[in-house]
Amino acid sequence: MSIINNINKAFDHRIRLGIMSILMVNEYADFKMLKELLEVTDGNLASHTKALEKVEYIKVEKQFIGRKPNTRYSTTKLGELEFKKHINALEKLINKQ
Amino acid sequence: MESKNYLKDISEIKNLMNKSSRFISLSGLSGILAGIYAIIGAATAYFLVKNSDRGYLILDGYIFKLCMLILALVAILSIVTGIILTTKKAKKQGAKIWDTSSKRLVSNFLIPLITGGTYILILLYQGKYGQTAALMLIFYGLALVNASKYSFGDIKYLGIIDIILGLVAATFPGYGFWLWVIGFGIMHIIYGALMHFKYDRV
Incomplete structure (x- = not known):
């Protein structure tokens, strides 16, 4: 039961899991980079980043590169911790079988 | 069934x-190919120097200028070949050639390489050329180790081998030329072949 508890609902979606995976190994990623890697539409990606932002697993920074607005994402300490917990739980579930 | 999803x-x-x-x-x-260019370049330089009046290299002769030209040609040819073949491979894999990951790879590779290249040129300008082969190997090796974090991890070992060859060349400058041939020629061919069979044929 305790293992199941560590499976995090916030990551229970392919795209949210994908966003976290990318941000774990990169200092930051911008919207375009996430979109290309995950092969999703703007609206779809925006709703999932918002969901992760809401639980404070990722940080959003808006800035300008020249005149173009640019949104970049990075993980928070909490997000990293929760993601690691989630992966450990996944691994344990797999090994159990 | 559940565990399959987790996997x-x-x-x-x-x-x-x-x-x-x-x-x-x-x-x-x-x-x-870069290894083959390096060996052809080194062989040409070797025969040029051996057949010259002196039979060895001095800094202000025209043979030295020719050797520098050969070196530059080898470098340019290797880079151009690398870009062409890598672009081709990226296209085949449906990957982008100029994205965040390749930019990061290039900048991390170039920082040690340009530092080393500039340092060698400064030394040559001051008339010190005894360590040239050693420094080329060492800085190229460092560039590879640095770049390996952003590409295939295996590149790191080629970098370490080149650094060691460079340190040996620094200790025995008389063998600098041959160690250069091993590091830039033979090691490139061996490593390129290993990488080719491991990653290219997907």
Whole structure:
């Protein structure tokens, strides 16, 4: 039961899991980079980043590169911790079988 | 059934982590060709020097200028071949050639390389050329080790081998030329072939 508890609902979606995976190994990623890697539409990606932002697993920074607005994402300490917990739980579930 | 989904999750996570942080379209074949260019260049320089009046290299002769020209040609040819073959491979894999991961790879590779190249030129300008082969090997090796974090991890070992060859060349400057041939020629061919069979033939 305790293992199941560590499976995090916030990551229970392919795209949210994908966003976290990318941000774990990169200092930051911008919207375009996430979109290309995950092969999703703007609206779809925006709703999932918002969901992760809401639980404070990722940080959003808006800035300008020249005149173009640019949104970049990075993980928070909490997000990293929760993601690691989630992966450990996944691994344990797999090994159990 | 559940665990199958979790396995898929894990492999997807690994795949995204790799794809987003490493540029893996480098072509092994271009390594082999770079090695061949280096050996042809070295052989040409060797015969030029041996057949000259002196039989050895001095800094202000025209033979020295020719050797520098050969070196530059080898470098340019290797870079151009590398770019062409890597672009081809990236296209085949449906990857982008100029994205965050390749930019990061190039900048991390170039920082030690340009530092080393500039340092060598400064030394040559001051008339000190005894350590040239050693310094080329050492800085190229450092550039590879640095770049390996952003591409195939295996490149690191080629870098370490080149650093060691460079340190040996620094200790025995008389063998600098031959160690250069091993480091830039033979090692490139061996490593390029290994990478080709490991990654190119997907």
